[in-house]
Amino acid sequence: MGRSCRPFLLPVWGNDLEYNNDFKYDLKVGQLAEKWLSELLSGKTIEVKRDFRASRTGKVFVEFFCRGKPSGIDRTEAEYWAFVIGTGYVVILPTEALKEIVELHKEKGWVMSGGDSNVSQGALVKVERLVKHAIGS
Numbered sequence: 482m483g484r485s486c487r488p489f490l491l492p493v494w495g496n497d498l499e500y501n502n503d504f505k506y507d508l509k510v511g512q513l514a515e516k517w518l519s520e521l522l523s524g525k526t527i528e529v530k531r532d533f534r535a536s537r538t539g540k541v542f543v544e545f546f547c548r549g550k551p552s553g554i555d556r557t558e559a560e561y562w563a564f565v566i567g568t569g570y571v572v573i574l575p576t577e578a579l580k581e582i583v584e585l586h587k588e589k590g591w592v593m594s595g596g597d598s599n600v601s602q603g604a605l606v607k608v609e610r611l612v613k614h615a616i617g618s
Contacts, residue, residue: 527573528559536567539608542595543583546602553603554583564608572611582606582614 532541541564544553554562554576563573586592586604595603 522561522573525561526559527561527563528557528576529563529565531565535564535608536570540605541566541572541608541611542603543579543606544596544601544603545583545587545592547596548600552601554580564611566608572608574611574614578614579611582610 530541535541545555546552557576559576561573562576562579563571565571583604583606586606592602592604595601595605
């Protein structure tokens, strides 16, 4: 699986920031991250999914087929997907990265029925896998 499109864990300026226990320094680093995320998503299309079971199961359902036709990830025009998990967590990743993960699930046969009345097919993806994909593991 390629690493050209990955979920975001670290700011684009790298992981070369030195440890510093000065509040003003930490504030500046936080503000840079806020600016980076704002610029990253500004003007972009984002498909937001709320998976109410993910906080219990550690997995998100990514639909790709419904009622005899491609749907969900296979039809989206969004540049990013965001999964709201529980009451305070969001995982955001480029659509292309999620498509790579879902394709792997399809190849391995790791698909299932789900959604309303189980009329959809999708991949049940571990949130941990999304994070591992982001850090290149």
